[in-house]
Amino acid sequence: MYESKKDLRILDLETYIDENAEVFDHYFPIHCPKTPERLQEAIEKYPMKIKDIYIMSERLPRIIKEIDEVYTEIFHNDLDINYTMLVGTYGSNAFVTREIKGDIYFAVEKLSSEIDHLKAITAHEIGHVTHFSFAARQGMDWTTVDWTHGLTTLYTEGAATYLSKKVVPGLNESVYFTYDKDGDSWVTCYQENKTEVKRRFFEDVLSGWNTEKEKEWFRLSGGGYFGHNRLGYLLGTDYVEHLVNVIGEEAALAFWSGNDVKKDILTWLEK
DSSP states (O other): OTTTOSSOOHHHHHHHHHHTHHHHHHHTTTTSOOOHHHHHHHHHHHHHHHHHHHHHHHHHHHHHHHHHHHHHHHHOOOOOOEEEEEOOSSSOSEEEOSSSTTEEEEEGGGSOOOHHHHHHHHHHHHHHHHHHHHHHHTTOOGGGOOTTSHHHHHHHHHHHHHHHHHHSTTSOTTHHHHSSSOOHHHHHHHHHTHHHHHHHHHHHHHTOOOHHHHHHHHSTTOOTTTSOSOHHHHHHHHHHHHHHHHHOHHHHHTTTSSSOHHHHHHHHHHO
16 A cells, blocks of 8 residues: 555545444554544654564564564463554554453564564463463453553563563563664663652552553553653563562462452552
């Protein structure tokens, strides 16, 4: 579609989206707002990314297969995962659907084409499905999960990052969080301000969680507090690593089944 249009317009992009509704019904609006401004900005950015998109169309399927096999080898759980690659409109870079906990989507226009970066984000997303599987084996009642709360997001993102570090070891630390080469200052910011980050997150939870706080701590559009977005990922990884040290890996990954994970995180944040 892109190559067939000498002058790509919003109507063309909307047609492409409508023709692939089974994919974009999951993408819009949860993972990207669908506005004329967003579509126009995406059209203006595509020319700078199209070469990488071609590269990823070759690399990413092979990497997905490789990382999927590593997870199966380590955890002996042959998970039924459906993978979808899409060209989105510069919203989320990748996500797992909540309704079907085995559907993973990669929005390639937001990804780095470097092999290590693709391995890190693939391992992170498969980590979500693997994390869910631990609780599922314990008979998890998913209707009890408050998916919109920051404490839930902190736990799930921390678990996925913990697993990605185990499955793809040896990468530069920041790659596990930013999936590119530009994250060192981001990790340094967290390490230098960890006490203040924990205090600020704790205060945000106690004063009532909302969409703006979700964006600040877990979305690419955040970063108002400390100048770096998604610091909740680092905080969550620290929490899960702490939990693994206290009760063991399997128990930590299944902890939200039969336990008050929100209360436990608040106790940890106060320390």
